[in-house]
Amino acid sequence: MRATDGKLLAVNSTGCLEVFSTPYPESSWQLPWLHSLFGNGPAVAAGVAAALRARGRDDIRVIGQAGDGGTVDIGFGTLSGMFERNDDVLFVCYDNEGYMNTGVQRSGATPPAATTANTKALGPEPGNAFGQGKNVPLIAMAHEIPYVATATVAELRDLEYKVERAMSFRGARYLHVFVPCPLGWGAASADTIKLARLVKETGMFPVFEAERGEVTEVSRIRRQVPVEDYLRPQRRYAHLFGDPGRPDSVARLQASADRNIARFGLLPEGTRDGEALRDHPRHRLQPCQQDRLVAHRARGLHEPDAAVQRRLPGRGEHPGLALRG
Amino acid sequence: MEDNPFPAIMGRVCYHPCETACNRGQLDEAVGINSVERFVGDEAIRQGWTVSVDVPPTGRHVLVVGAGPSGLSAAYHLARRGHTVTIREAGPMAGGMMRFGIPRYRLSRDVLDAEVRRILDLGVTLELDAKVTDLMALKDEYDAVFLAVGAQLGRRTYIPAGSAAHVLDAVDMLRDLETGEKPLLGRKVAVYGGGNTAMDAARTAKRLGASEAVVVYRRTQDRAPAHESELAEAEDEGVLFKWLTTIKQVDAGKLVVERMELDDSGFPQPTGELDELDADSLVLALGQETDLSLLDGVPGLVVDDGVVAVGPDLMTGCPGIFAGGDMVPYERSVTVAIGHGKRAARHIDAWLSGAAPEPVARPAPATFDTLNTWYYADAPRSHRAVLDRARRESTFDEVVLGHDESTALLEARRCMSCGNCFGCDNCYGVCPDNAVIKLGRPGESYLIDLDYCKGCGLCVAECPSGAIQMFPEEI
Numbered sequence A: 001m002r003a004t005d006g007k008l009l010a011v012n013s014t015g016c017l018e019v020f021s022t023p024y025p026e027s028s029w030q031l032p033w034l035h036s037l038f039g040n041g042p043a044v045a046a047g048v049a050a051a052l053r054a055r056g057r058d059d060i061r062v063i064g065q066a067g068d069g070g071t072v073d074i075g076f077g078t079l080s081g082m083f084e085r086n087d088d089v090l091f092v093c094y095d096n097e098g099y100m101n102t103g104v105q106r107s108g109a110t111p112p113a114a115t116t117a118n119t120k121a122l123g124p125e126p127g128n129a130f131g132q133g134k135n136v137p138l139i140a141m142a143h144e145i146p147y148v149a150t151a152t153v154a155e156l157r158d159l160e161y162k163v164e165r166a167m168s169f170r171g172a173r174y175l176h177v178f179v180p181c182p183l184g185w186g187a188a189s190a191d192t193i194k195l196a197r198l199v200k201e202t203g204m205f206p207v208f209e210a211e212r213g214e215v216t217e218v219s220r221i222r223r224q225v226p227v228e229d230y231l232r233p234q235r236r237y238a239h240l241f242g243d244p245g246r247p248d249s250v251a252r253l254q255a256s257a258d259r260n261i262a263r264f265g266l267l268p269e270g271t272r273d274g275e276a277l278r279d280h281p282r283h284r285l286q287p288c289q290q291d292r293l294v295a296h297r298a299r300g301l302h303e304p305d306a307a308v309q310r311r312l313p314g315r316g317e318h319p320g321l322a323l324r325g
Numbered sequence B: 001m002e003d004n005p006f007p008a009i010m011g012r013v014c015y016h017p018c019e020t021a022c023n024r025g026q027l028d029e030a031v032g033i034n035s036v037e038r039f040v041g042d043e044a045i046r047q048g049w050t051v052s053v054d055v056p057p058t059g060r061h062v063l064v065v066g067a068g069p070s071g072l073s074a075a076y077h078l079a080r081r082g083h084t085v086t087i088r089e090a091g092p093m094a095g096g097m098m099r100f101g102i103p104r105y106r107l108s109r110d111v112l113d114a115e116v117r118r119i120l121d122l123g124v125t126l127e128l129d130a131k132v133t134d135l136m137a138l139k140d141e142y143d144a145v146f147l148a149v150g151a152q153l154g155r156r157t158y159i160p161a162g163s164a165a166h167v168l169d170a171v172d173m174l175r176d177l178e179t180g181e182k183p184l185l186g187r188k189v190a191v192y193g194g195g196n197t198a199m200d201a202a203r204t205a206k207r208l209g210a211s212e213a214v215v216v217y218r219r220t221q222d223r224a225p226a227h228e229s230e231l232a233e234a235e236d237e238g239v240l241f242k243w244l245t246t247i248k249q250v251d252a253g254k255l256v257v258e259r260m261e262l263d264d265s266g267f268p269q270p271t272g273e274l275d276e277l278d279a280d281s282l283v284l285a286l287g288q289e290t291d292l293s294l295l296d297g298v299p300g301l302v303v304d305d306g307v308v309a310v311g312p313d314l315m316t317g318c319p320g321i322f323a324g325g326d327m328v329p330y331e332r333s334v335t336v337a338i339g340h341g342k343r344a345a346r347h348i349d350a351w352l353s354g355a356a357p358e359p360v361a362r363p364a365p366a367t368f369d370t371l372n373t374w375y376y377a378d379a380p381r382s383h384r385a386v387l388d389r390a391r392r393e394s395t396f397d398e399v400v401l402g403h404d405e406s407t408a409l410l411e412a413r414r415c416m417s418c419g420n421c422f423g424c425d426n427c428y429g430v431c432p433d434n435a436v437i438k439l440g441r442p443g444e445s446y447l448i449d450l451d452y453c454k455g456c457g458l459c460v461a462e463c464p465s466g467a468i469q470m471f472p473e474e475i
Ligand SMILES: Cc1cc2nc3c(=O)[nH]c(=O)nc-3n(C[C@H](O)[C@H](O)[C@H](O)COP(=O)(O)OP(=O)(O)OC[C@H]3O[C@@H](n4cnc5c(N)ncnc54)[C@H](O)[C@@H]3O)c2cc1C
Pocket: B013, B014, B015, B065, B066, B067, B068, B069, B070, B071, B088, B089, B090, B091, B094, B095, B096, B097, B098, B101, B102, B103, B130, B131, B132, B133, B148, B149, B150, B151, B152, B171, B174, B196, B197, B200, B294, B324, B325, B326, B327, B332, B333, B334, B335, B337
C-alpha cells in the first residue's frame, strides 16, 4: 500500500490467504479486492490491468496473489501468459510448499522427501519424490520480465524493500515469498520465522533479485548451517531422522542446497567472493551475468552494510540491531 | 548520575563485575561497559554537568565520617534528598583511597577533583584535617551518622629485620607520594603481597626509578587476589614476580626467602629451601585494617573480626549510626563503597522520616537464552588503547586511555538491551494476527491486544532482546 500510495487493487486466487482474510460475509481487505477462481488469478489480474489501461488509469497498480498451488500448478498457464504479455501486474506467490487450505496435499513446490497427505512416508522413497517439481522464480526469469525476486517472512524489511522495488517497474513482475506453514509442516508456531531464516541460511531457498532475466543481487548466507538444522524441527521430515532414518536423503537435500550456494554465490562475503559462481562446473549463469554481479560488488551493492542501510529506513538509530539485508 | 556520582572514576578503577555478567560475552565479547562509563563520565566533566537538589530542605543534619568514595557517595545522595550534610575528613584532601591509594597513572587527579567538586557544589560541608576521635562526643549534634573511615592501617607481619633493613608499608608509601614526599626505595625493591595494592606499589616503585621491582607472594599466580588486568599491566611494565615464596628475614640490601609448596588443600606450606634476594627496600602490601578507636563507647555497636557489623540497611547496632565501605564486612572496592553510600543514604532517609525505605525495583536478569541474537550485527569489541611503554615506565600519566566519541558510541551500541524493549518493531512485524499494537508513547511503545493474540509465541521467539514474556493464562 505504501509502495503505491494507497492506489492498489488486489486479485486473489483461492487458498489459505482467502480463508483467513475473507470469511464470508466479512473481509479484512481495505482496498478493492477481487476473487474469481483457484486457477485463474494471473489472468484476472492481467484483465484488470488491461481495463485500467483502457480507462487511462495508470496511477492504479494491480497485484495478484496466490498460494504455491495456485501459482506453480493450476494457475501456471495463465501466469506464464501474463509474463509473456508483460502485463502490468505484480504477482506474489506465498509459497508454503503445498496445498494447505485443502489439507496439505503435494504441489509442484513441495520439496523432495517432505510428507504430505498424498506423499506419505512409505515405500522405498518415502515422502515427495526427488527430481520433480519446478522452480517458478527461475522460470519467471526465463520470461525476461522486468523484475523477479524471492524473499522469506524472516526478513520483513527485505520483503518490504522488494515490494517497493517491484513497484518501481512497469510490466510483469514476480515475487516469490517463502512462508512456513506450522500446521502443514508439523512445526511449532513460534518457530515459523526461525524456519524461514534457516531455509535461507542452509542455502535451500536462495533469496535474490533479478532484472530482465539476470540475477542482480543475492542475500548471502550469514551463518551457514547444515540442512539438518532446518529439517529436524519439522514433522514432515521426521522419517529422515527416525531409526534407522534416511541419511542418504538428507545428504541429497544437502547436495541440492550446496548446488544453490554455488549457483547463486550465497556464501558470506569474504569466504569465496563469488568464485563459487564463476568456478562451479555446473553453473548456469552466463558470463555476462557474472560480470554484472562483479560490477555490483564493485559498487558496494553487495556490502552487507550498504544493503542494510538501503533496506532499513530509520534503522540508523540503533545500529546494534542492524537487520541483515 | 542518578545512581552514581562518580562515573568518570568508575570508568577507570572499577573492576567491572558487570562485564563478567554481560550476555554479550556469550555471543562474542562482553560490552565494554566500563569504557563507555568512562566516556560518559568524562563528557559530563567536559560539558560541566551539574546536579541539583529538587526537594525542599528537611532540616535534618547528617554527619559523614570520612571523605572516601563511600562517605562522598552517601553525602551526595543525602544532600539530594534535602538533608544537610557535614563530612569530617581526617586527611588534608577528599577522596580517601581514590587519592591516597590508587596511583595517578590509574586515576587522574583532575578527574577525581572534578567529580568531588560536583558533590560539594550541592552544598555539602567538607571539613578537612578534622579527624573524629570520639564519635560519642559528637553524635548528639547530628540526627544521624554515616561512618566510612575505610581501612587505613597497613597490616603488619613479623619478619626479623636487621637494624639497617629498610621496610615500609605500601599504603604509607602511596600516601606519602600523594602528599608530595618521594619515598626512598633504592634501586631494587621487593613488594610483599599478591593483591592490587602490591601491584600498585611495584608499579609505582618502577616509576620512581627502581631498576627492579619484584613482587613476592606465598601462593601461586592464579591464587593471587590481584585482578588479572592489573597483574597483566604490572607484567607489561616489567614488574617481576616470585610466586610461592615467603620472606624469612630482611637485611640491608638483601632478603632471605623460603620456597613454598601447595599442599593438597591448596594452602602454601614451607619447604625449608632458603634463598637470597637482593633488595634495597621491602614494601609490605599485606592488606589493610580499620582504626576503630573513634568508636569506643558507642552503645550496641558490634565489632567482628576487625570490622563493624551492620544489618542489610547498613545500620550498626547503635540506632542512627550507619556504616559502609571498607570498614564493614563486604568486598573492598570503590564500587562497593559507592554502592554502600547510596544504600545507606536511602536507609538513613527512611530512618529519619520514620517511613519504610522505598523498595528498589530489581527486575529478574534477562538471561542469554531469552535473546534472539540473530538480529544483532556482528560487532567486535573495541578495547581501550594504552600508553606506550616508555612513558609508562617513567611517568605517572594515565596508562589506559579513553575512547573517542565514535568508538564509545559504537561500543555502547553493542549492547543488546537485554530484557528491555528498544522499539525494533519485530513483534509488530511478525505477529500473524496483528495483535501487537504500536502506541509509540515513550516508555509504553507497544501493547498486545489479548483479544486477538492466539498465543503462538512468535513475538516472544523473535524479540531480539527477550523483552516479551508469555505466561499461561489462569483459568
Ligand atoms: C592501593 C590501592 C588500590 C586500590 N585500587 C582499587 C581499584 O582499582 N578499584 C577498586 O574498586 N578499589 C580499589 N581499592 C580499594 C578501594 O580503594 C577501597 O575499597 C575504597 O576506597 C574504600 O572506600 P571507603 O570510603 O570505605 O574508604 P577510604 O577510601 O579508605 O576512605 C576513608 C576516608 O576516611 C578518612 N578517615 C579515616 N578515619 C577517619 C576518622 N577517624 N575521622 C575522619 N576521617 C577519617 C580517611 O582519611 C579516608 O579519607 C584500592 C585500594 C588500595 C589501597
